[in-house]
Amino acid sequence: MGLLEGKKLLITGVLMDSSIAFHVAKLAQEEGAQVVLTSFGRTMKITSTIAKRLPQPAPVIELDVTDAEHLATLADRLKEHLDGLDGVLHSIGFAPPGAFNFMEGSWEDVATAVQVSAYSLKALAAATLPLMPDGGALVGLTFDAKFAWPVYDWMGVAKAAFESTNRYLARDLGPQQIRCNLVAAGPIRTTAAKSIPGFEAFEQVWDERAPLGWDVRDPEPAARACVALMSDWFPATTGEILHVDGGVHAMGQ
Template sequence: MAGILEGKRILVAGVTMDSSIGFAAAKVAQEQGATVLISNFGRALGITRRIAKRLPVEPPVLELDVTDPDHLAGLEAQVREHVDGLDGVVHSIAYGNPETLLGGNFLTGPWEDVAQAMHVSAYSLKSLTMACRPLLSHGGSVVGLTFDATVAWPAYDWMGVAKAGLESCSRYLARDLGPEGIRVNLVSAGPLKTLAAKAIPGFEDLESMWGSRSPLGWDNTDHAPTAKAICALLSDFFPATTGEIVHVDGGFHAMGA
């Protein structure tokens, strides 16, 4: 039986460790029949190349810094070395300096670091999507990752503001690219044990809430539900859905207490 991504060409941008959501998404996408490319940059690129060997099929690893205009300009040519276009893009990219922007530093976070967080975590969704636009010539799906930005969380501080920017950015992209058949959606996952989460001082306080308040329960070590939601949005099973945020959090977001 063919998978829901059979024949699809998918770029997963921002895969570092095999504990990342991006890695899990790449794995499920391959299992569902997709041809997958992954990306990273700088010192992490070597780690990504080693981690790539742990996927069911070792994918091409592209060098891509989404804040570098030259990298973005060269992305189409890099992708075309391996496939003749794309059907989907996963934006699994975020960064905020944990020493200055997180863990109770909201009131003191300096603009330079806030600007970097906004650039990497929010504006880059637009940058990456536009760099991939020529490759999505027959339409397609862009999926990003958020952490519910409708409320203020303990410890999350300026990353919460950056995620709010990401969520708004996705809606405007959905508006402007819908006529081209390009869908833009986000998945809002509950707290998962990832490299990014480990960098957030006090993140355990968030994790502790989920077990008691999620009607379906929550396993913060299981990336599969989030990866499956990403792949569902990449597939043809959501042809009329765009500008949406799909919660994969055990139902936590819908509970008052």
């Protein structure tokens, strides 16, 4: 029996088959789960094509986490494919180019980064809550926000808000047996990473600093952690950040 046998999951953030979210969906299916993906706008067609590369083609529904109507109707639209949910993967993040200049970034740029990359975790949790009456797992992807990283700037601030949001969700959703945890992955060469100016600076030094080594082309270790957290093997873990970064988070300068 697979680790997620019989589980029903919502996976956001699948754009290309190089993404962590794609590998979560793939591993989840291999471990026995039913999966529904989300996308929106012009990327819907791309995600629908990528979904066909999964072991089993997965339905794709539209979800823009800044669209109140999309969120309000999400549960009903999911019911067309699943009769409930056991887990949700939040793999959503965006910041306008201006947010990657800390001193010059405008509030408009920062507000967009915070809404899409942090507040959306709460918005997604609230939208899917009706489908998890017996509990479940909310898992998100972060990039360790304890430090002021080069080039990350206001996206780093948004990730700090994201991590704090997870802790508050763990507090508020725990009584309903919904576990809320994050996976802090090392840098992965995804479409999202390529959109961050100077992101290659992380790639150049990460493998040197990671005691276990690090492959920026391999999203599977992070995906495995997400799958594990959505399984029944972490029944008493919530509000946690699980580092999957080769050990860099534990090293000094």
